[in-house]
């Protein structure tokens with residue numbers, strides 16, 4: 001059987017374009033309703049290709065956390081965490097705006113688009129700090 | 137229930153190089169030295185080899201490189217790379233090929249200059265949605281798993297350190313081990329923190345080393361000079377590639393691979409005399425003991441206390457000193473298998489587990505991503 005053809009930017013490119021616009025996009029499966037991240041061409045739950053990019057709520061909970069120790073001459077220690085998104089998927093990230101060793105499993109965190117060494121990335125900060133910041 | 141590949145193939149030759157720093161020597165030279173040792177151990181010439189199995193992090197066509205380098209004309213070539221567990225997985229591929237008659241003498245070989253070339257082990261790479269966070273893999277993935285295990289079950293850094301101390305005590309009995317000096321829990325805890333909660337002593341060594349083994353169909357195994365180690369059961373499973381996709385960071389794919397391997401072998405854990413686990417990090421041993429079923433989920437920390445897995449303890453685990461204290465050249469899989477063979481042959485010297493008839497091996501690959509459980513046994517266990 002031959003594919004009817006897929007045109008236009010793929011899921012990776014759609015995600016990257018979102019980051020450039022300051023928006024964190026995940027995917028929702030039109031067939032089974034699952035939310036997906038990282039972005040894919042087929043739903044890992046049901047195999048459907050009917051996946052649409054949707055704006056993530058940005059709400060998350062820290063599932064696991066660690067600190068990468070950096071020798072002082074090379075920079076500062078930083079956090080590495082796995083965050084469970086409110087929509088379901090789990091992703092790697094850094095939790096910032098808090099000392100890296102003070103991040104706790106179970107902490108409520110909020111996503112934003114930031115940068116690491118020039119790369120646009122989805123980062124998280126403690127939810128309380130984020131809501132104060134979002135009050136504008 | 138038994139069946140599958142039970143008793144289909146046997147290991148009839150093993151070869152190891154020195155462990156540690158082998159400066160001025162290339163990966164292939166180190167691999168070839170181990171092959172020469174394995175051929176001598178099996179009492180055969182290289183012309184008998186017609187199956188070649190190898191994986192490598194720097195050479196994705198390693199099977200071809202090995203055949204060329206060794207001057208072989210194999211009918212079976214397998215370079216499947218599922219991480220450090222590849223070299224346990226190859227026992228399954230080799231047994232299949234031998235059982236099917238596609239080859240008669242399988243060579244599984246590995247060489248690494250990781251220490252001398254300044255190459256630490258790595259995880260699966262490149263991973264676009266994780267590498268960008270600079271997670272310092274593979275250490276960070278295992279550290280995240282440890283953080284979750286500590287959170288859910290109260291596992292402590294002291295319990296992690298017990299794993300490193302037990303490995304060192306075994307290494308002290310193994311003249312080939314790279315690090316043999318005394319090590320205490322306090323020394324593990326007080327070492328340089330690398331990725332929380334791991335200090336450098338929670339992390340495996342980076343050494344140069346080579347290893348090779350030779351497998352034949354079981355009905356030919358008695359034609360070779362050494363006591364054969366028979367493959368009794370084997371199971372492979374994977375849960376994820378990158379660590380964010382691991383469904384539960386406290387449960388590895390060993391929970392799937394081990395029951396299949398044990399069922400194929402027709403044995404229970406009570407039948408196991410010696411256990412060889414891929415201890416790239418201290419949390420590994422705890423996770424695998426739980427997922428193998430030696431203790432309940434969450435009780436692995438308490439299980440390893442009081443020297444239970446150390447020399448003289450109730451369960452001999454990682455009797456060569458493991459990846460933590462004996463040898464770890466990037467892919468540790470075959471070194472744990474070869475230690476199992478040495479134990480089954482009764483040639484393990486001061487670290488010999490008396491009367492070992494059945495060994496349980498578990499290879500780990502990637503970022504806790506793939507697991508291969510294998511049961512090996514003596515002729516008496518067959």
Ligand SMILES: [Zn+2]
Nearest residue numbers: 029032043046
């Ligand atoms: Zn779906």
